[in-house]
Amino acid sequence: MPLAPVTQVSGRAVYIPGADIDTDRIIPARFMKCITFDGLGEFAFYDVRFDEHGQKTGHPLNDPRFAGASILLAGLNFGCGSSREHAPQSLRKYGFNGVIAESFAEIFFGNSTTLAMPCVIASAGDLAALRKEVDNDPATVVTIDVVARRARSAGGLDFPVTLPESAREALVSGRWDPIQELLDNVAAIDAKAVELHYV
Amino acid sequence: MGKSLFQKVWDNHRVGTLADGRTQLFIGTHLIHEVTSPQAFGMLRDLGLKVKFPQRTFATVDHIVPTVNQDAPQDPLAAAMMTALRDNADEFGVTYFDLSSGKQGIVHVVGPEQGITQPGTTIACGDSHTATHGAFGAIAFGIGTTQVRDVLATQTLALEALKVRRIEVNGQLPPGVYAKDVILHIIRLLGARGGIGYAYEYAGDVFARMSMEERMTVCNMSIEGGARCGYVNPDAKTVAYLRGRPYVDMTDFEATAAGWLAFASDADAHYDDIVRIDAAAIEPTVTWGISPDQGIAISEMIPDPAAAATQGERDSIVEALAYMKIPAGAPIKGVGIDVAFIGSCTNGRLSDFREVAKYLRGHKVAPGVTALAVPGSQIVAVQCEQEGLPQIFRDAGFEWRDAGCSMCLAMNPDKLVGDQLCASSSNRNFKGRQGSSTGRTVLMSPLMVAAAAVRGSIADAREVFALEPDASIV
Numbered sequence: 001m002p003l004a005p006v007t008q009v010s011g012r013a014v015y016i017p018g019a020d021i022d023t024d025r026i027i028p029a030r031f032m033k034c035i036t037f038d039g040l041g042e043f044a045f046y047d048v049r050f051d052e053h054g055q056k057t058g059h060p061l062n063d064p065r066f067a068g069a070s071i072l073l074a075g076l077n078f079g080c081g082s083s084r085e086h087a088p089q090s091l092r093k094y095g096f097n098g099v100i101a102e103s104f105a106e107i108f109f110g111n112s113t114t115l116a117m118p119c120v121i122a123s124a125g126d127l128a129a130l131r132k133e134v135d136n137d138p139a140t141v142v143t144i145d146v147v148a149r150r151a152r153s154a155g156g157l158d159f160p161v162t163l164p165e166s167a168r169e170a171l172v173s174g175r176w177d178p179i180q181e182l183l184d185n186v187a188a189i190d191a192k193a194v195e196l197h198y199v
Numbered sequence: 200m201g202k203s204l205f206q207k208v209w210d211n212h213r214v215g216t217l218a219d220g221r222t223q224l225f226i227g228t229h230l231i232h233e234v235t236s237p238q239a240f241g242m243l244r245d246l247g248l249k250v251k252f253p254q255r256t257f258a259t260v261d262h263i264v265p266t267v268n269q270d271a272p273q274d275p276l277a278a279a280m281m282t283a284l285r286d287n288a289d290e291f292g293v294t295y296f297d298l299s300s301g302k303q304g305i306v307h308v309v310g311p312e313q314g315i316t317q318p319g320t321t322i323a324c325g326d327s328h329t330a331t332h333g334a335f336g337a338i339a340f341g342i343g344t345t346q347v348r349d350v351l352a353t354q355t356l357a358l359e360a361l362k363v364r365r366i367e368v369n370g371q372l373p374p375g376v377y378a379k380d381v382i383l384h385i386i387r388l389l390g391a392r393g394g395i396g397y398a399y400e401y402a403g404d405v406f407a408r409m410s411m412e413e414r415m416t417v418c419n420m421s422i423e424g425g426a427r428c429g430y431v432n433p434d435a436k437t438v439a440y441l442r443g444r445p446y447v448d449m450t451d452f453e454a455t456a457a458g459w460l461a462f463a464s465d466a467d468a469h470y471d472d473i474v475r476i477d478a479a480a481i482e483p484t485v486t487w488g489i490s491p492d493q494g495i496a497i498s499e500m501i502p503d504p505a506a507a508a509t510q511g512e513r514d515s516i517v518e519a520l521a522y523m524k525i526p527a528g529a530p531i532k533g534v535g536i537d538v539a540f541i542g543s544c545t546n547g548r549l550s551d552f553r554e555v556a557k558y559l560r561g562h563k564v565a566p567g568v569t570a571l572a573v574p575g576s577q578i579v580a581v582q583c584e585q586e587g588l589p590q591i592f593r594d595a596g597f598e599w600r601d602a603g604c605s606m607c608l609a610m611n612p613d614k615l616v617g618d619q620l621c622a623s624s625s626n627r628n629f630k631g632r633q634g635s636s637t638g639r640t641v642l643m644s645p646l647m648v649a650a651a652a653v654r655g656s657i658a659d660a661r662e663v664f665a666l667e668p669d670a671s672i673v
């Protein structure tokens with residue numbers, strides 16, 4: 001199962017304000033009544049994109065200037081709360097390819113990496129500068145360079161971002177989905193199961 | 200230097216090191232439910248894989264089950280999810296505690312109840328509150344659906360080791376202060392992001408005195424503090440709780456128990472961080488905002504953005520208060536409620552209902568308040584029946600329901616309507632969490648929920664129920 005290496009992702013960006021954006025916010029629980037992940041894209045951020053009457057709110061994802069954005073910019077602890085993979089799945093299906101935030105919740109981070117969606121951390125200052133540029137020119141192209149651990153913008157910003165080495169390695173070597181490697185170690189798995197009396 | 204329980208269990212379960220540097224960790228027990236498993240079984244089928252050790256996987260249905268007329272025809276999507284779980288369990292040979300088993304319930308209630316949750320083991324479940332099982336000295340991870348697939352197919356996960364923070368709470372908890380208050384207090388102090396990268400070890404005499412059910416309440420909310428797992432070291436109480444449970448091998452129980460206890464952290468274990476908290480300083484605690492770390496003691500005022508130290512803090516207070524529609528600087532006590540909910544994997548066990556029933560007799564739910572009591576499992580429901588608890592709740596004006604997650608996340612018909620405010624014993628006060636995009640949640644202990652139900656507003660249970668100084672359960 002050779003997977004495509006994820007060395008960099010690029011696209012227009014949109015900023016979703018606020019700290020501690022939880023996965024209930026990203027995909028409200030009622031949209032998890034499903035047995036496949038198909039179709040989750042249209043419900044991403046649903047309850048903040050639409051009001052009680054189904055009317056569009058002033059949420060950035062409703063702003064035509066940011067239509068088609070594929071890089072999400074966020075604040076601290078993005079993706080906290082529920083472990084639901086429905087959250088990164090809905091972002092992927094909505095069209096996002098990468099996230100730059102001040103920090104991430106762990107389960108969300110892991111889920112996203114396994115979906116080949118790099119999540120990188122930038123300083124508050126660098127993110128603020130990037131947001132400013134995106135706000136002034138929503139068409140500006142933002143690139144997350146996973147190999148070099150940098151983010152760049154068409155407007156000339158170029159700053160360091162971080163992600164754990166294991167995630168970087170998994171993305172750039174095309175091993176972001178670990179299933180084959182896990183399966184390959186079947187002998188060691190069987191030995192461990194016996195050693196620990198699980199079977 | 201000795202090892203912490205986390206390190207012992209981790210080292211024990213390490214299968215190898217992966218090319219990206221992560222550990223391949225053996226998962227002793229896999230718990231699954233209807234929301235996060237169907238896609239994983241789908242992936243398994245696509246890859247032509249089987250479940251590696253079907254006897255190590257246990258399924259139940261909890262999130263979407265209705266809590267009245269559970270067997271009656273229901274919403275077609277929910278029915279499809281239940282059918283999918285049934286079919287997957289049958290096809291792959293997985294044990295399924297279904298609605299007719301008498302053992303169905305919230306996955307984090309069922310595991311311990313059945314004795315599936317054991318010290319020194321690793322547990323994974325596609326649910327972030329899997330840390331609940333850490334109450335038994337297990338290392339229990341909440342995982343995503345692709346990882347559910349990984350565990351199904353290989354009984355292992357690719358994981359990065361965690362640091363360990365020991366949180367010591369010593370001293371005497373005041374009357375009316377419960378396990379829920381302790382964990383809300385810890386999360387308030389350390390923040391919703393404070394635990395990122397850590398496993399939390401809860402230690403000190405407060406946790407030593409707690410019952411297993413109280414320890415579960417604490418470990419349950421580790422993720423609300425950002426910690427992926429949390430645990431209490433196993434002791435005599437752990438052993439006593441597990442003795443004779445269905446999935447505990449009783450052939451040489453003393454040896455088994457000795458093995459469990461050996462997993463407890465060594466006295467000279469290494470910790471990456473240690474936090475000490477004075478139990479006497481903890482009050483009944485409630486949340487006021489939209490993140491579980493936005494908590495205050497019942498006697499305190501709702502925060503004022505004007506007093507915030509940083510712009511970021513100011514912004515989050517403003518956002519939370521706008522959503523909660525409560526005034527800055529005013530007492531939290533007295534804020535009107537519409538709904539009261541006692542249940543969930545945090546506080547839906549026998550001791551929770553018992554403790555509330557002790558005080559609820561003779562009181563009535565305030566007019567206009569809808570009050571729900573939802574046992575965490577069918578077994579909890581039976582235990583409550585045996586003690587006559589449902590009648591006490593009904594007499595007071597509570598609706599006594601069947602087992603499930605219910606209004607904790609409202610994937611079943613139990614939902615808030617509009618901007619109703621719910622006093623809730625669950626674990627999350629996120630925007631929209633209880634089924635209405637404008638619904639409001641205030642987290643608190645079960646007895647505080649009962650007090651709010653009786654007053655019709657957020658209240659101090661110690662006043663409402665005239666708690667005696669010896670009434671504390673810890």
Ligand code: SF4
Nearest residue numbers: 328543544604607608
């Ligand atoms: S009770 Fe709530 S938190 Fe617990 S498993 Fe169910 S939905 Fe999740």
